[in-house]
Amino acid sequence: MSNVVICPDSLLSQNPMATIFDVAQLAGVSIKTVSRVVNREPRISPETFEKVSRAIEMLGYEPHRGARLMRSGKSGLIGFITGLFSDIEIAQTRAGLSDLSILRGAQQACRAAGKTLLAADMGTGRSRDADAVAKLLKTFASHRVEGVIYAAPYHQQVLLPPLKDTPLLLVNCFDLDHTPAVVPDDGLGQARVVDHLVAQGHRRIGYVGVDENMVAGRLRKAAFLDACARHGLDPAHCPALIGSTLQTPDPFTPLRPALQQIVGRTPRPTALCLGNDVMALEAIRELETLGLRVPQDIAVIGYDNDEVICEVTRPRLSTVVLPYFEMGQIAVQRLLERIAGEPAPAEAWQRVAGEVIARDSVSALAPVSTADTPAASTSTPTPAASLP
Numbered sequence: 128m129s130n131v132v133i134c135p136d137s138l139l140s141q142n143p144m145a146t147i148f149d150v151a152q153l154a155g156v157s158i159k160t161v162s163r164v165v166n167r168e169p170r171i172s173p174e175t176f177e178k179v180s181r182a183i184e185m186l187g188y189e190p191h192r193g194a195r196l197m198r199s200g201k202s203g204l205i206g207f208i209t210g211l212f213s214d215i216e217i218a219q220t221r222a223g224l225s226d227l228s229i230l231r232g233a234q235q236a237c238r239a240a241g242k243t244l245l246a247a248d249m250g251t252g253r254s255r256d257a258d259a260v261a262k263l264l265k266t267f268a269s270h271r272v273e274g275v276i277y278a279a280p281y282h283q284q285v286l287l288p289p290l291k292d293t294p295l296l297l298v299n300c301f302d303l304d305h306t307p308a309v310v311p312d313d314g315l316g317q318a319r320v321v322d323h324l325v326a327q328g329h330r331r332i333g334y335v336g337v338d339e340n341m342v343a344g345r346l347r348k349a350a351f352l353d354a355c356a357r358h359g360l361d362p363a364h365c366p367a368l369i370g371s372t373l374q375t376p377d378p379f380t381p382l383r384p385a386l387q388q389i390v391g392r393t394p395r396p397t398a399l400c401l402g403n404d405v406m407a408l409e410a411i412r413e414l415e416t417l418g419l420r421v422p423q424d425i426a427v428i429g430y431d432n433d434e435v436i437c438e439v440t441r442p443r444l445s446t447v448v449l450p451y452f453e454m455g456q457i458a459v460q461r462l463l464e465r466i467a468g469e470p471a472p473a474e475a476w477q478r479v480a481g482e483v484i485a486r487d488s489v490s491a492l493a494p495v496s497t498a499d500t501p502a503a504s505t506s507t508p509t510p511a512a513s514l515p
Contacts, residue, residue, distance in 0.1 A: 145186035154182040205237055205459065206267035206275040207246040208260065225451050229278045229298050232455025240463055245272060261288040268293050274462040278455075282311055282342045294465040298458045299451070305475040307465065309458045312480035313343045314350035316447045320400050320428055321354035323445075323483045328492030329398040329426065330360055333389040335370035335382065335410065337402035344369070344402070347430070351400060364396065370406055379409055386413050390425070397425060397492060404429035404436045407444055411488070422490040432484050445489040448481025 147165075151158045156179060163171055164179040182188075209226045230246060237244045247263050260277070267275050268290070275293055279285060279300035286302060287295070297308035324332050334351045337344040348367055355365045366389055370382040389396060401407035407429030411421050421427050421442060429437070429446035437444040457479060465471070 145188040147188070149186055150179065150182045150188050153186060154179045202271040202273060203242055204245050204270060204272040205233075205242050205462065206263075206270070206272040207233060207244050208249050208263050208267075208275065208277045209246060210249050210280050225280055225299060225449070226278050228451035229455035229458070232452040232457075233276060233278075233298075233459045234455075236456040236459035240459065242273070242459075242463075245270065257286065257288055264288060264290050264293075264295075273466050276458050276462060278458075282313060282346075284342065294462060296458050296462045296465070298454055301476055307461060307471070308476045309454045309461065310476055310478050311343070311449055311451075311454065312478035313346040315478070315480035316430065316449070317347040317350040317400070318354040319480070319483050320430070320447050321351060321358065323485070324398045324400070324426065324428065324489065325358045325360075327398075327426070327489060331364040331394060331396040332360065332398045332400065333365065333396035334367040334400045335385045335389065335402060335406070336367070336400075337369075337371045337406070338373050338378075339369060340373055347402070364394065366392065366396070370402055370410075379406060382406060382409055383413055386410055387417070390414070390417055390419060395425070398489065399425060399427050401427060401429050404431040404433040404444060404446055407446070407488075408436055408440055411440065411444075422488050426489040428483075428489055432481065437484070437486060440488070442487035445484060445486045447483045450479045450481040454479050 147158055147161050151161045154161065156175065160171075160175060161179055161183075164176055165183075207230065209230060230244075234244050245267070247266070249259055249263060264275060264287075272293065275290060275295050276298055277285070277287060277295065277300070278298045281299065283300050284302060285297065285300045287297075287306075295306055297306055297310075299310060301308040301310055321332060332355065334348065336348050336351070339345050339348060351367055352362075352365075355362065368381075368385040368388065370385045371378045372381055386399075389399065399410065401410050407427055411427055414421060414425060414427070419425050427444070429444050430449065432446045432448040437446055457477060461472075461477065
């Protein structure tokens with residue numbers, strides 16, 4: 128049974144914590160009468176029962192939750208702010224999937240902890256501003272949530288209004304105030320991609336990444352270059368270009384010229400790292416128009432592990448996981464630790480890296496001697512303090 132409550136603005140604007148006093152006043156009866164109706168005691172007239180029941184429904188009064196709150200001071204609610212629902216409405220490139228996976232992970236962790244996740248959409252475009260988020264934070268506080276999780280649609284820096292007396296945890300984003308956050312380890316993920324390709328015998332590896340105006344774009348490109356150097360690959364044979372932009376209606380405007388530039392090189396790279404799975408799918412199509420077969424002529428590997436894309440693409444797409452589901456779980460666990468007053472970790476930002484998923488779009492070349500290949504990455508190449 129799901130314990131995620133999706134809250135439209137109309138619901139959030141209602142009385143967040145109606146009390147037995149409110150019910151009694153609206154119904155025009157005593158508090159004792161309300162209690163007798165709630166407890167289904169005998170000798171209540173049908174008229175009184177109907178009048179009190181209608182007041183309870185109108186006010187959204189939850190007697191058991193209210194009693195628990197009075198006894199323990201805990202509502203059992205965790206607030207979750209997301210742009211998921213608005214993003215899916217306007218999506219052109221499968222936007223909103225990160226929020227969905229984070230939400231699913233958070234919901235599972237809340238259910239295991241006996242908590243209810245109260246999710247609200249922060250809108251998109253101009254509606255997703257500081258005032259809109261501040262309103263949601265205030266509304267959640269009025270609902271007596273025990274803590275709030277803010278999930279961004281992609282890895283980014285955010286500036287949120289302060290939240291008094293209610294623990295806040297960020298997911299897929301961070302701020303300069305070092306608010307506790309769970310973020311993807313983009314650098315380690317990209318390093319693992321290079322490790323995988325080298326283990327398959329590839330020594331000429333190209334990179335076509337996401338816009339460097341994005342945090343992920345900067346971290347992944349730097350990690351790609353570092354991993355190539357660690358493996359002793361010739362920089363001249365490992366070009367790094369950009370294949371997407373935030374500046375045009377079509378985010379993949381730079382992809383085609385980048386691919387043409389890379390495959391036109393002599394010698395041509397034997398493998399390509401793409402910035403995400405959507406980009407990898409587009410790249411496979413473009414490479415086919417250029418007369419190149421994947422993986423026979425050139426290997427392709429994505430980033431995200433969007434299984435809808437990876438499993439239907441032909442050949443099936445190898446990729447590295449963006450661990451959104453696990454990030455949602457960890458976010459709830461860390462938030463509950465804060466609520467319980469446990470000591471804070473030394474690092475405010477916890478980074479989570481995914482594993483490479485090998486499918487059919489990468490094939491092995493001649494084996495490489497392990498004596499000539501540096502050890503694969505097992506730790507984060509970039510310290511947390513250096514995150515932009």
